[in-house]
Amino acid sequence: MAVVSEISSLLETLTTSIDVFKTELVKQSFIEPSLMTSRPHPIDDPTYVTPPIMYEARRLAVSALERLKLLLESPSEAVASAAVSVAEIQGLRLVAELGIHEVLEDASNQEEGVYIQVIAEKTKTDSLKLEGFLRLLANAGWFRETRPGYFANNRRSHTLKAGSKGYYAAKNMIYYQSNGVGKLPEAMTHPDESFRMSRSPDKTAWNLYAGTDLPFFGSNSWLQQKPGEAQKFGLGMGGMGVASDNGVAFDIPWVDLVKDKDAIVDVGGGQGTLCCALAAAHPEIKQFIVQDLPVTREVAAKYISSKGLTDRVKFEEQNFFEPNKLKGKGNYVFMLTKILHDWSDEEGAKILSRIRECLEDSKSQLLITDPIIRPVIVKGEGPSAKESFAALEGQPRYVPIEPPPFIPEDFGMAGRIGNQVNIGLIASCNAFERTYASLETMVRLAGMRIKGVTATRGYVHVAEVEVDPGV
Numbered sequence: 238m239a240v241v242s243e244i245s246s247l248l249e250t251l252t253t254s255i256d257v258f259k260t261e262l263v264k265q266s267f268i269e270p271s272l273m274t275s276r277p278h279p280i281d282d283p284t285y286v287t288p289p290i291m292y293e294a295r296r297l298a299v300s301a302l303e304r305l306k307l308l309l310e311s312p313s314e315a316v317a318s319a320a321v322s323v324a325e326i327q328g329l330r331l332v333a334e335l336g337i338h339e340v341l342e343d344a345s346n347q348e349e350g351v352y353i354q355v356i357a358e359k360t361k362t363d364s365l366k367l368e369g370f371l372r373l374l375a376n377a378g379w380f381r382e383t384r385p386g387y388f389a390n391n392r393r394s395h396t397l398k399a400g401s402k403g404y405y406a407a408k409n410m411i412y413y414q415s416n417g418v419g420k421l422p423e424a425m426t427h428p429d430e431s432f433r434m435s436r437s438p439d440k441t442a443w444n445l446y447a448g449t450d451l452p453f454f455g456s457n458s459w460l461q462q463k464p465g466e467a468q469k470f471g472l473g474m475g476g477m478g479v480a481s482d483n484g485v486a487f488d489i490p491w492v493d494l495v496k497d498k499d500a501i502v503d504v505g506g507g508q509g510t511l512c513c514a515l516a517a518a519h520p521e522i523k524q525f526i527v528q529d530l531p532v533t534r535e536v537a538a539k540y541i542s543s544k545g546l547t548d549r550v551k552f553e554e555q556n557f558f559e560p561n562k563l564k565g566k567g568n569y570v571f572m573l574t575k576i577l578h579d580w581s582d583e584e585g586a587k588i589l590s591r592i593r594e595c596l597e598d599s600k601s602q603l604l605i606t607d608p609i610i611r612p613v614i615v616k617g618e619g620p621s622a623k624e625s626f627a628a629l630e631g632q633p634r635y636v637p638i639e640p641p642p643f644i645p646e647d648f649g650m651a652g653r654i655g656n657q658v659n660i661g662l663i664a665s666c667n668a669f670e671r672t673y674a675s676l677e678t679m680v681r682l683a684g685m686r687i688k689g690v691t692a693t694r695g696y697v698h699v700a701e702v703e704v705d706p707g708v
C-alpha cells in the first residue's frame with residue numbers, strides 16, 4: 238500500500254477548503270479579511286449568518302491548519318508555551334474589564350492605534366505591565382502592534398466590544414472557568430477519597446476555590462446566595478451564545494415548529510439571550526417565554542428590554558424541578574439549552590420528567606440543546622474535501638461533512654469548545670457534557686426517547702426528545 242503523506246493530504250484539504258471559502262466571499266461581494274487593519278470585517282458581525290458551505294469550508298480549513306501546526310511545531314516548544322498559556326486567558330479577561338477595545342476605538346487614527354502610556358493613563362494601570370499583556374495578546378492575534386508601543390484593534394478585538402456577548406464571555410466566563418478549573422487538579426488528587434471520587438455537586442473544585450459547602454447551581458446554591466453572582470454568571474453564559482446562538486436560530490425550522498404552538502419556552506433560559514436571538518431572527522414568531530429562578534428576573538428584564546423585545550419575550554419564574562406552570566395550558570416548543578449538562582443523569586431525568594408531563598396529551602415538543610461529545614478519532618481515510626464540497630453545492634440546509642483523511646471526527650476547534658466546557662462543568666458541579674449514548678441513558682430514565690439530532694453551525698447539537706409510548 239502506498240504511504241500517504243499526512244502533510245500533503247492536509248495541505249490539499251486546506252487549499253480545497255480555502256478555495257471554497259474564497260469563492261463564497263466573492264459570491265457575497267466581500268473583500269478578503271485582513272489582519273493588517275482595524276476595520277471589522279462584515280463576516281465577523283454577530284448578526285452575520287455564514288452560509289452552510291462557507292461555514293463548513295472554514296471549519297475544515299481551521300481543522301486542517303491545526304493538524305498541520307501539530308505536525309510542524311516542536312512538541313518541546315508546545316509544552317513550554319502551554320505551561321504559561323494562562324497569561325493569554327487572563328489577559329483577555331483583563332482587557333475586557335479595562336475596556337481596552339473602547340480606548341482603541343477612540344483613537345484619532347484607528348489604523349495607527351494608541352500609545353501605551355495613553356492607554357495606561359486612560360485605564361489607570363501600570364504602563365509596563367499593560368504593555369506586556371497587550372504585546373502578548375497582539376502576538377496571539379487579539380490586537381495589532383502597529384509600531385513599537387502603539388496598539389490598535391483588529392478582527393478579534395472587536396469581539397470584546399463592551400456589552401457584547403464576546404465581552405461577557407471574556408470578562409465573566411473566564412473568571413468562573415479559570416477559578417474552578419484551577420482547583421481541579423487539587424480536587425482530583427484530594428487526600429480524602431470520599432471527596433476525590435465524589436460526583437456530588439457540593440464536593441467540587443469550585444467548593445475548594447470558594448470555601449463553600451453550597452452547590453454551584455440550583456435553587457439553594459452559591460450562585461443564588463452570593464449577591465450579584467447569578468447575574469454575573471447569567472451574562473457570562475449568555476456570552477457563550479456568541480458561538481452557538483446563530484446556529485440554533487438558523488439550523489432549526491422554528492417557524493414550522495411553532496405553527497400549531499402558543500410560544501417557544503426556554504426552560505432555564507437565563508437572561509433570555511437565546512430567545513432574543515430567535516426573536517430577532519424570526520420576526521414572524523410572536524411569543525417567547527424565558528423560565529428561570531426569581532434571582533434571574535432582573536438581569537433578564539434588562540437584557541430583553543435592551544433588545545427592544547419586551548412585547549414578544551416574557552420572563553416567568555419557574556423552578557424546573559417543580560411542576561411547570563404551563564402544564565395543561567396550551568401547546569409549546571420547550572427548550573432546555575445548556576441545562577442538562579449541569580446535572581447528573583438522575584437529576585436531569587427529574588427535570589425532563591417535568592416537561593414530559595407537559596408533553597403528554599398535547600402537541601408540545603421538547604428540544605435539548607447541548608454539545609454532543611464525540612471521540613477525537615483521526616483516520617487516514619475518508620472522502621476527500623473536494624468530494625464533500627461537491628455534494629454540498631446548492632444544499633440550503635446545514636449538513637456537516639464527513640472528516641477527510643487525517644481530520645479528527647470532531648473537527649478540532651468546533652469540538653474543542655464542548656470539551657472545554659465539559660472540564661468547567663466537572664470543576665463547578667461534578668457534571669458532564671454527554672455523548673449520544675449518555676444522553677440516551679438520561680432520556681430513557683425519564684421515560685422518553687431521542688427522536689432525532691440536528692447539528693448546527695455552532696458548537697451545540699439540538700436533540701428532539703419525545704415521550705416513549707412503550708414506557
Ligand SMILES: C[S@@+](CC[C@H](N)C(=O)[O-])C[C@H]1O[C@@H](n2cnc3c(N)ncnc32)[C@H](O)[C@@H]1O
Binds near residue numbers: 506558
Ligand atoms: C448553564 S446556565 C444556562 C442558561 C441558558 N439556558 C443559556 O444557554 O445561556 C443554567 C441556568 O439554569 C438556571 N437554573 C438553575 N437551577 C434552576 C432551577 N432549579 N430552576 C430553574 N432554573 C434553574 C440558572 O439560573 C441558569 O440560568
